[in-house]
Amino acid sequence: MMLMNMQHVIAKLRHSGYKITPQRLEICELILSSQNHPTADQIYQKILRKFPTISLATVYQTLHLLKELGLLQELGFADMSSRYDPNTSPHVNVICPKCGQIYDCEPKRAKELWSQIAAELRFKPVGQRLDVYKYCDKCSNIQSRNSETKNR
Amino acid sequence: MMLMNMQHVIAKLRHSGYKITPQRLEICELILSSQNHPTADQIYQKILRKFPTISLATVYQTLHLLKELGLLQELGFADMSSRYDPNTSPHVNVICPKCGQIYDCEPKRAKELWSQIAAELRFKPVGQRLDVYKYCDKCSNIQSRNSETKNR
């Protein structure tokens, strides 16, 4: 379940009874090869180049479909937006609490942590989400600049 | 930072320059003693009993304030709602993906392995979120009942 190529996705769509449409293929390619956990609108803006008449609703529908099929996970955030992650295996999302930048991290100990916790919980989870908050370089610079002068 | 009593909260509000109001005290008591990760509206509905004229906006403002003070964390979800968790230490939220029920779980080795991950990442996180998805008893029953007859 590591390398998720387009042939696999197409097979899964077919097997599940869904139609293969150009819009779906383009959305799948974009999101499944993404690394930065994009929003629905960010995907929509990119798709617009090839499909100038595509609807944002279609992007949302397709993302939900891929979620149902287990090909991605939806990460909800406190600012009431969702970001989509093609990495559904246990891993760490490193997130800047200021600007929202996200990147994946796969520490060796993460798998170990996961299996130990799963064993202690005495059930097999259907999914998981591991977030770690850390100010990115840009935001931590601004942060420190501000705290020099202003303070609460 | 374990037992968060009202005296500590009041001191923190004072020290940070915020006023002690009856509304704030009531909201703090409710959320900081809660176990089920309530939404802002659920807190609002409970507060209404004692403060019939309180505004939902006040609840949101107070929750954001407590978040700034580090007394709780806000958990955003894919259904575009937030739930508030007075437990800010590394722990596991066990979440039903169907009905949204949440309860805390503190595996013995969670904190220790969490710190090992932090060490491997080579930075000190300002926070974290560890979710595990598992259908609750009620929802897993319904789930299995449905999959007997209907199937995709």
Add this chain to the structure above:
DNA sequence: TCTTAAATAATAATGGTTTTTGTTTAGTAT
């Protein structure tokens, strides 16, 4: 008690997401 900046209640506005509706199309049967 007086003063005033902060907090509150009420209300409107916001914006990401979902729903609705009419049109188009992928997959299949003829």
Add this chain to the structure above:
DNA sequence: ATACTAAACAAAAACCATTATTATTTAAGA
């Protein structure tokens, strides 16, 4: 190849949790 039909689409409106605005009230210090 053509016709058929349920599914998918685009466009637009609706939804709704949250946030912003504004007038009023109040906590806290002088």
